[in-house]
Amino acid sequence: MEENTVVTTCTRDCPNTCGLLAQVKDGKVIKLVGNKAHPINQGRSCIKCSHFIERVYHQERVLHPLKKINGQFEQISWEEALDEIAARMKTICREKSPEAILYYQGFGERSALKLINRRFFNLLGNTTITKGTICGGAGQGSQDLDFGNRISHDVRDYHNSQAMILWGRNPLATGVNLLPYMKDIKKKGGKVILIDPVNTETAPLCSMHVKPKPGTDSYLAMALSRLLHEAGAEDQEFLEKHCINYPEYKKLVYAHSVAEYAAMCDVKIEEIKEIADVLINQKPTALVLGWGLHRWEYAHTTMRAIDALGAVAGSIGVSGGGVSQGFEEYAPYDWSIWGDALQPPERRKFFMQLIGSELLAADPPIELAFVTAGNPVAMVPDANVTQKAFEKIPFLVVAGHFLDDTGIMADLFLPVTTFLEEKDIIASYGHDFIGPLNPAIPPVGECKSDFDIFMELGSRFDFADSYVKSVDQWLEIIMRPTLEKGGSLAEIFRLGINNPDAPEVPYRDKVFPTETGKFQLMTVFEQPAQWDRDYQFQLMSVAPREWICSEVTLESQTKLLEVKINTEKALALGLVDGKACVVENQFGRIRCIATFVPDQRPDLVVIYRGGWGQAGRNVNVLTRGLVTKVGNGTPYYETRVNVKKL
Numbered sequence: 001m002e003e004n005t006v007v008t009t010c011t012r013d014c015p016n017t018c019g020l021l022a023q024v025k026d027g028k029v030i031k032l033v034g035n036k037a038h039p040i041n042q043g044r045s046c047i048k049c050s051h052f053i054e055r056v057y058h059q060e061r062v063l064h065p066l067k068k069i070n071g072q073f074e075q076i077s078w079e080e081a082l083d084e085i086a087a088r089m090k091t092i093c094r095e096k097s098p099e100a101i102l103y104y105q106g107f108g109e110r111s112a113l114k115l116i117n118r119r120f121f122n123l124l125g126n127t128t129i130t131k132g133t134i135c136g137g138a139g140q141g142s143q144d145l146d147f148g149n150r151i152s153h154d155v156r157d158y159h160n161s162q163a164m165i166l167w168g169r170n171p172l173a174t175g176v177n178l179l180p181y182m183k184d185i186k187k188k189g190g191k192v193i194l195i196d197p198v199n200t201e202t203a204p205l206c207s208m209h210v211k212p213k214p215g216t217d218s219y220l221a222m223a224l225s226r227l228l229h230e231a232g233a234e235d236q237e238f239l240e241k242h243c244i245n246y247p248e249y250k251k252l253v254y255a256h257s258v259a260e261y262a263a264m265c266d267v268k269i270e271e272i273k274e275i276a277d278v279l280i281n282q283k284p285t286a287l288v289l290g291w292g293l294h295r296w297e298y299a300h301t302t303m304r305a306i307d308a309l310g311a312v313a314g315s316i317g318v319s320g321g322g323v324s325q326g327f328e329e330y331a332p333y334d335w336s337i338w339g340d341a342l343q344p345p346e347r348r349k350f351f352m353q354l355i356g357s358e359l360l361a362a363d364p365p366i367e368l369a370f371v372t373a374g375n376p377v378a379m380v381p382d383a384n385v386t387q388k389a390f391e392k393i394p395f396l397v398v399a400g401h402f403l404d405d406t407g408i409m410a411d412l413f414l415p416v417t418t419f420l421e422e423k424d425i426i427a428s429y430g431h432d433f434i435g436p437l438n439p440a441i442p443p444v445g446e447c448k449s450d451f452d453i454f455m456e457l458g459s460r461f462d463f464a465d466s467y468v469k470s471v472d473q474w475l476e477i478i479m480r481p482t483l484e485k486g487g488s489l490a491e492i493f494r495l496g497i498n499n500p501d502a503p504e505v506p507y508r509d510k511v512f513p514t515e516t517g518k519f520q521l522m523t524v525f526e527q528p529a530q531w532d533r534d535y536q537f538q539l540m541s542v543a544p545r546e547w548i549c550s551e552v553t554l555e556s557q558t559k560l561l562e563v564k565i566n567t568e569k570a571l572a573l574g575l576v577d578g579k580a581c582v583v584e585n586q587f588g589r590i591r592c593i594a595t596f597v598p599d600q601r602p603d604l605v606v607i608y609r610g611g612w613g614q615a616g617r618n619v620n621v622l623t624r625g626l627v628t629k630v631g632n633g634t635p636y637y638e639t640r641v642n643v644k645k646l
Contacts, residue, residue: 002026006440007035007495010049011419012548013107015326015430016177018045019496022420022440029053029420029440037495040155040431046176048548056418056444060553061401063445066413073413078446081412086460088395089124092367098125099348100367104355106374107135108549110329111424111437112478113451113471115337117372120454122339123463128366131349132632134379136429138294139325141631142303146520148513151506152324153286155431160320163190163282165275167217167306169290172201173545175430178288191278195220197601201545208274211601213266214538214637215296220272221305223261225253225312227276235314242510242518249308249521279313284321292542295637300630304522311519317507329429332482332499353634354625356386359393370397372450377405378550381636382625383618384588399450404550405612415447422449423471425479425492432502434482436493526629535585535640537605541619544608557615563592564606565643570596574645583607585641588621605643
């Protein structure tokens with residue numbers, strides 16, 4: 001019996017991007033564990049990692065190309081599949097326009113070689129691509145306004161923190177790499193404070209859990225800033241020497257009293273004072289922000305208010321401090337490889353989060369759509385409209401693992417490899433370490449990597465000579481900006497390397513990449529949108545601990561979705577704990593199982609995201625199709641619902 005261990009990295013849509021060891025026996029992965037040699041996760045891994053092997057070998061995984069004939073999928077060869085795609089693309093380009101071809105690349109994979117996918121469509125012509133994000137655009141756009149560029153502290157710098165404020169972050173579910181630093185802070189006598197309307201799994205691990213009214217975190221940040229100013233504890237030197245707009249910002253802070261701010265965010269004054277005391281007396285305090293803060297139309301107001309609070313508290317450019325939200329996962333790569341410069345900047349782009357309405361209104365209409373690394377019918381807001389739009393696409397190609405809500409609609413389904421079957425490189429949006437993907441096993445069945453699919457497809461076009469290369473050739477090109485600063489592909493594939501451009505403590509010199517070289521404080525406080533009074537509850541569709549986005553199977557979705565609701569509110573509505581109810585609004589309705597939570601906010605209901613519509617579990621039939629005011633993000637939480645008994 002042959003056994004070996006392969007060094008690899010998790011590529012799922014998660015900030016951890018953990019270094020892993022795949023234990024292989026007789027050509028099959030039998031165990032997947034954290035790599036103790038990896039400097040970030042240091043041997044830790046999450047429950048999603050341990051379950052991933054089941055996904056690789058699951059009976060529902062598609063292992064051969066499928067073509068829909070008379071409404072039913074039939075197995076075909078790769079040659080047939082790629083020949084048909086190429087022929088249809090050439091016909092559309094010749095008889096209509098490349099603009100009638102849509103490429104949609106989701107966030108299911110963000111490795112280096114994925115840049116090659118979009119390059120294919122740019123070489124094809126002025127095809128329609130996407131813009132915006134269903135992830136963290138609002139946070140990045142907001143911090144770019146303040147800092148000039150969003151750069152977070154190296155995770156390992158949290159060893160120098162005396163306190164930590166987790167603002168909308170749930171490490172136990174979506175960030176296990178933070179857990180040892182939280183434990184270390186508490187061991188030193190510091191506090192770890194969680195600010196989150198939701199009763200998350202992380203809450204019991206924290207010194208204090210503050211639950212503001214959903215969407216009003218900006219008022220809490222302003223209240224804290226005012227308390228620091230009133231105590232004379234603001235970092236006057238930083239504010240006056242290294243910031244612009246301080247007088248205007250201070251005027252905003254003093255527009256309301258602490259009591260008024262407390263009422264606006266529905267947080268007790270005593271709790272606000274306790275947080276302020278930590279910011280004053282437990283320096284440096286790290287402010288670590290989560291992605292839930294992005295999911296509001298006016299998310300930039302919240303993000304900028306928290307950034308400004310970090311400036312007031314003296315946390316900017318200080319080891320153990322910072323206002324850290326995320327990292328640019330494409331930073332180590334040569335972005336020109338996308339090939340966007342090959343086409344005019346005014347080419348047609350559809351908002352990802354509005355893909356349904358964009359498709360329905362498209363002129364000229366889309367004739368062929370190609371979807372990779374995503375499941376838009378399940379993950380994009382206003383799912384009923386999205387599904388209707390995808391039904392109208394004359395020819396839909398989906399590259400994926402399972403016949404999920406988008407895959408089931410495909411005219412051609414292309415089975416792709418998982419990261420355990422691929423050679424590639426991946427950076428992270430949660431830390432600065434660049435990790436390897438070494439193939440632990442050969443492709444299962446007839447599955448092919450996205451890279452191989454596009455190389456074979458590209459060989460059928462007249463740009464093949466410049467496009468078709470080996471994995472190593474493309475990686476040398478894509479990684480050139482990083483490799484020129486030291487390191488080699490061989491070193492990356494042994495374990496990985498730190499991004500040579502990433503500082504451990506950003507802005508230590510107090511110089512910022514803004515026009516003035518200074519930190520830019522907010523000068524306008526844009527009010528969050530008013531709640532729709534026709535509905536009782538704010539819906540927050542949060543990330544679960546057990547799975548990533550919509551990476552589930554039909555077999556695992558036999559039960560109704562769970563809706564968490566305050567016990568008193570539920571009883572007043574006549575609901576029964578553990579029994580079915582209906583959650584509905586103007587966009588749709590779903591049946592759920594009511595789960596009573598005694599200390600949950602009464603104005604909030606919580607449903608885990610990622611369920612499939614074909615199983616009756618897609619929460620996005622309820623969410624609104626909107627774009628954030630800054631950063632082209634997706635305000636999923638701008639959704640109001642009612643809950644009714646059956």
